[in-house]
Amino acid sequence: MEYKDYYKVLGLDRSASQADIKRSYRKLAxxxxxxxxxxxxxxxxxxxxxxxxxxxxxxxxxxxxDQLGANWDSGQDFRPPPDWAEGFEFHGGGFTGADTAGFSDFFESLFGGGFGAGPRHSGGGQFSRRGEDTYSRVSIDLEDAYRGCTRTITLRHSELGPDGRPLLRDRTLNVTIPKGIRQGQQIRLAGQGGAGLGQGAAGDLYLEVQYRPHSLYRAEGRDVYLDLPVAPWEAALGASIKVPTPGGTVDLKIPSGSGSGGKLRLKGRGIPGSPPGDLYAVIQVTVPRADSATAQALYREMQEKLDYNPRAKLGV
Structure with missing residues (x-):
């Protein structure tokens, strides 16, 4: 995917004011x-x-x-970091009225998927109006979804400064992460959105939850998956082994004759809920290295004594 330098497209530098942007767009359009x-x-x-x-x-x-930085060139291969917009606060209402159909993959990767596209609210009355809802993303550890926790987060929002350029401001909030929350779900913080006008109440803040990449686990809905390394003799003969889960270590029985890719289900060990998800241990048979005389001798003995052709199903 190609990086789009929007400033270059409009013939501007990054210090351009909003008036400069509007003027240049009208001229080029x-x-x-x-x-x-x-x-x-x-x-x-x-x-x-x-x-x-x-x-x-x-x-x-x-x-x-602008948070992506100025060190990208137009056309350069680009992949947005998964947490590129984390902590950045958007107001509701989605896009600003333009027809975004046909915009580039670059645009969609940053602003597509409805992010920040919640409804705008208006109150009754000329001088009172409910504040807009705001939206952001927050990353948590998978273990946080198992236990629930309280996190301190810093949100950044953009507003126009006196010079007509965006000015970034931060605010810090304490957020309760509920036990069992799934990736993609939202946490609603009542009254933490945009300020209302007159007697209008403040809007709400919605935090979309993302799981940070984990060294062991991956989540799909409420289910959690673990790639489980298994020795050849454990897979062939069966074994009882210790297996880590986000909720603690458990004993797991490996059936004899297991092969790579097989899934062993640990019922109710996934993301908590009603009902809870399951944890699946995906068997990965690992082969010891022949890096010693003893290991090499054992492999040669198996080669000589076992009638085994791993490519028999291929007809060769």
Missing amino acids: RKYHPDVSKEADADERFKELGEAYEVLRDPEKRGAY
Whole structure:
């Protein structure tokens, strides 16, 4: 996926004010509008301009985009870090009115999927209005979902400064992570969203939960998976072994004749809930290295005494 330098698209540097962005977009949009432009690439350029303007005219999207840094070149291969927008607070309402259909994969990877696209709320009355709901992402450890916990998080939001450029401000909150929360679910913090107008109540803050990558486990819904290394003799003969789980170590029986890829279910050992998920130990038969004379002798003995062709099903 190619990195899009939205400032370069609009012919601006990163210090441009919001007025500069609007002025440059209008000028270039007139030049490349498909109905009037004679340029061969007018359609592509016009769409590219619209995408850049969609991001840079919105202080929140611009602030989040700027967090990626200035060390990327247009066209450079790019993959957004999985936590690139963590802690960045967006107001509801989604995109700012433009038709985003056909925007690049780069745009979708950053702002697609409905992130920050909650409904806007309005109160009754000319001088009172409920504050907007805000949205952010928070990463937790898988173990936090098993036990529940309290975390202190710092959220960053963008607003226009007196010079017309986005200004980032931070705030710190204590957040209760409920036991059993799944990846993708939201935690609602009542009254922690945008301020209301007049007598209007403040909006709510919604935190979308993501699990941090884990060295042992991966989650799918409420189920958790563990790649379980098993010695050849354990797989062939069967064994009772110790297995780690996020809830503690358990004993697990390996049936004789097990092979790599087989799944052993530990009922109720997944993410807590009603009902709880399950934990699946996925067998991975590992082969000891022949890095000693003894090991080499054992392998040669197996080669001579075992009638075994691992490619028999291939017909060779």
